[in-house]
Amino acid sequence: MRRLPRSFYARDPRTVARALLGRVLVSELARTRVSARIVEVEAYRGANDPASHAWRGRTARNAVMFGPAGHAYVYFTYGMHYCFNVVCEREGVAGAVLLRALEPLEGLALLRRRRRVHARERLLRGPGCVGQGLALTLAHDGLDLVTGPLWIADIPPERGGARPASGPRIGIRFARERPWRYWLRGNACVSGPAARRAGDSR
């Protein structure tokens, strides 16, 4: 299956975030293939985005956010969770899209083993659960999605008739008013309470 080209990622993260909704992520990191539809994402920018890890400039942790687009930015947080982003923008400009929730398509048994949860809609719901389900660690930080075993398929988004919705990002302290969280309205795999899965219709 064809992968999204680097040019897809090398744009403003808000544009990439919207364009990612409904597309299929594939992991061939383990022997068993896992694939899942992207249903919820958040865009993070650089110096002009106080909620971004890159707000205060380049550090060891956020270095790949400043690198070429189409790579994975994986970070460790709360002492126990790994979160998965795709790097955007041209090299030297920070930007990324956090994958917050996906709808599992292939590899359900492996996901259930890793997550120790049965319900399909809970396997990849929430950014920490995405990291756990895909078994990501800091070893995957910087992985190239255009050439590596973890990638996003270049096929038209399948949104199941749902109009993409947008609203404020979750769990941040600054820049709360910016509506840079995007999701497929009503999809059961979107994180948070049912009310959050509904939302507006931008």
Next chain:
DNA sequence: GTATCGATTAGC
């Protein structure tokens, strides 16, 4: 050096 805080989650 020490103190605080997470782009979170599960459980009560």
Next chain:
DNA sequence: CTAATCGATACA
């Protein structure tokens, strides 16, 4: 609502 759990960050 809170505990879990540790790297990054802030500050003395």
